[in-house]
Amino acid sequence: MNSPTNPLIITIDGPAGTGKSSVAHMLAVRLGLEFLDTGAMYRAAALLAIEHSIPIDDGEGIAAALAATTLVFDWKSSPPKLLLGRRDVTPFIRSAEVTEAVSPVSACSDVRREMVRRQREIANAHPRLVTEGRDQGSVVFPDAPLRIYLEADPRVRAQRRVAQLRAAGHVADEASILRAIQHRDHVDSTRAVGPLRVPDGATRVDTSNLDLEAVVNTLEILARERLGPWLSITTTASVQR
Ligand code: DC
Numbered sequence: 001m002n003s004p005t006n007p008l009i010i011t012i013d014g015p016a017g018t019g020k021s022s023v024a025h026m027l028a029v030r031l032g033l034e035f036l037d038t039g040a041m042y043r044a045a046a047l048l049a050i051e052h053s054i055p056i057d058d059g060e061g062i063a064a065a066l067a068a069t070t071l072v073f074d075w076k077s078s079p080p081k082l083l084l085g086r087r088d089v090t091p092f093i094r095s096a097e098v099t100e101a102v103s104p105v106s107a108c109s110d111v112r113r114e115m116v117r118r119q120r121e122i123a124n125a126h127p128r129l130v131t132e133g134r135d136q137g138s139v140v141f142p143d144a145p146l147r148i149y150l151e152a153d154p155r156v157r158a159q160r161r162v163a164q165l166r167a168a169g170h171v172a173d174e175a176s177i178l179r180a181i182q183h184r185d186h187v188d189s190t191r192a193v194g195p196l197r198v199p200d201g202a203t204r205v206d207t208s209n210l211d212l213e214a215v216v217n218t219l220e221i222l223a224r225e226r227l228g229p230w231l232s233i234t235t236t237a238s239v240q241r
Contacts, residue, residue, distance in 0.1 A: 006145070007123060007124075007127035007128070007129070007144075008033065008127065008128045008129070008145065008227065008230055008231070009123060009127070009128075009129050009130075009131060009141050009144040009145070009146075010027070010031075010033070010129070010130045010131070010144065010145075010146045010147075010148065010223060010227075011131055011132070011133075011136035011137035011140075011141050011144045011146070011147045011148065011199070011202075012024045012027075012130065012131070012132040012133075012136070012137075012148045012149075012150060012219075013132070013133060013134055013135065013136050013137050013138065013147075013148070013149050013150070013196070013198075013199060013202070014134075014149055014150035014151055014152075014196075015134075015151070015152075015157070015181075015184075015185050015188065015189075015196060016157065016181065016184055016185075017152065017154075017156075017157025017158070017160055017161055017181055018150040018151060018152045018157065018207050019150070019152075019160070019207060019212055019215060020039075020132045020150055021037055021039065021079075021132060022212055023132075023150065023207075023212065023215050023216055023219065024037070024130045024131070024132035025037075025078075025079045025130075026212070026216045027130050027216055027219050027220060027223070028129075028130035029078065030216065030220050031130070031220065031223055031231055032128075032231070033128045033129055033130050033231075034075065034080075034126045034128060034129050034130070035078070035079055035080065035129070035130050035131075035132075036073075036080075036119065036122060036123075036126070036129055036130070036131040036132070037079065037080075037082075037132060037133075038115065038119055038131060038132065038133035038134075038136060038140075039102075039132070039133055039134075040082050040090075040093055041071060041082070041115055041118065041119070042102050042105060042106040042111070042115065043093035043094070043098050043099075043102050044071055044082055044084050044089055044093055045062055045066060045071075045102075045105050045106075045111055045115070046093075046098050046101040046102040046105040046106075047084065047089055047092055047093055047098050048062065048065050048066065048069070048084060049061075049062045049065070049101065049105055050097060050098065050101055052065050056101045056104045056105050057104050057105075057107075057108065058108075059105075059108025059109060059110035059111050060110050062105060062108060062110070062111050063108070063110035063111050063113070063114050066111070066114055067114070069084060069085050070083070070084075070085060070086075071083070071084055071118070073122070074088075075126070103184055103187045103188065104187075106134075106188075106191075106194075107187065107191040107192075107193070109192070109193045112135075112193045112194050116135075116139065116140050116194070119131065119136075119140050120140065120141075123141065134188055134194065134195075134196040135194035135195075135196070136199075137149070137199030137202050138194075138197055138198075138199040138200070139194050142199065142200070145226065145227060145230075146203070146222070146223055146226050146227060147199045147201060147202040147203070148202060148203050148204075148205060148219060148222070149198045149199065149202040149203070149204045149205070150205050150207055150215070151204060151205070151206050151207070151208075152206065152207045152208045153208045154178060154181050154182055154185065155178060156208045157181055158174055158177045158178035158181055159174065161177050161181070162174050162177055165177075203222060205218060205219065
C-alpha cells in the first residue's frame with residue numbers, strides 16, 4: 001500500500017539507447033525528486049579498474065579497490081556529479097575505453113553486490129528518488145511503487161547513437177553500432193547476476209516512435225496517476241540530510 005511514509009522510489013530500467021538517463025533526470029526534475037544514475041556507478045568501477053590496471057573480469061580485485069576508495073554523488077549539482085575518491089570523474093566515464101570495459105565489469109558478482117548495497121544506502125539517505133539502470137526494479141528496489149521498463153527497437157537505438165556521434169563530429173557506421181548494441185544487450189541480459197530483464201509488475205514503454213519530450217510526458221502522467229498526492233508531500237526523511 002502506498003503511504004507517504006514509505007520511500008518514494010521510481011525505477012526506470014531498460015537497455016542502452018532508450019534514452020533512460022535523460023528521461024530519468026528530466027522526470028526527476030519535473031516531479032521534484034532526486035536522480036540516481038546507477039550506470040555511472042558501474043562506469044566509475046570500470047574506470048577504477050582501467051586506472052589501477054586491474055583485469056576487467058577480476059570482480060574481487062575491483063570490489064577491493066572500490067572498498068578502498070569513496071564513490072559518492074555530489075547531490076548539489078543536477079544531474080549529480082560522481083566523485084571517485086575526491087575527483088569528479090563525470091567527464092571520463094563516457095569514454096569509448098570505459099564503455100567497452102563496463103559490460104564485463106558489471107557482470108562481476110562481487111562488483112554487483114557492492115553496488116546494490118551502495119544503491120540501497122543512497123536510497124535510505126535520499127528516499128524520494130528516480131533511479132535508472134538495468135536491475136533497479138527487478139533486484140535493487142522490487143517494492144518501488146512505480147517500476148518502468150523502457151524499450152526500443154535496436155535499429156532505432158543504433159540510429160539515435162549515430163545521430164549523437166555525428167552531432168559531436170565523429171564518423172559513425174550504423175551497421176557496426178547496431179552489432180555493438182545487440183552484443184551489449186546479449187551480455188547484459190544473459191549474465192548470471194542482475195541480468196537485464198523486465199521487472200515483475202513493471203509498466204513497459206516502447207520509445208521507438210517517441211521523442212524524449214514525449215517519453216517524459218508519458219512517464220509524468222503515469223507517475224501522477226499512480227503516486228498522486230504522495231508526490232506533493234515533503235517527508236521529514238527527505239529534508240533531513
Ligand atoms: O546505462 P549505462 O550505459 O551508463 O550503463 C553502463 C553499463 O553498466 C552497461 O553495460 C550496463 C551496466 N549497468 C548494470 O549492469 N546495472 C545497472 N544498474 C546499471 C548499469
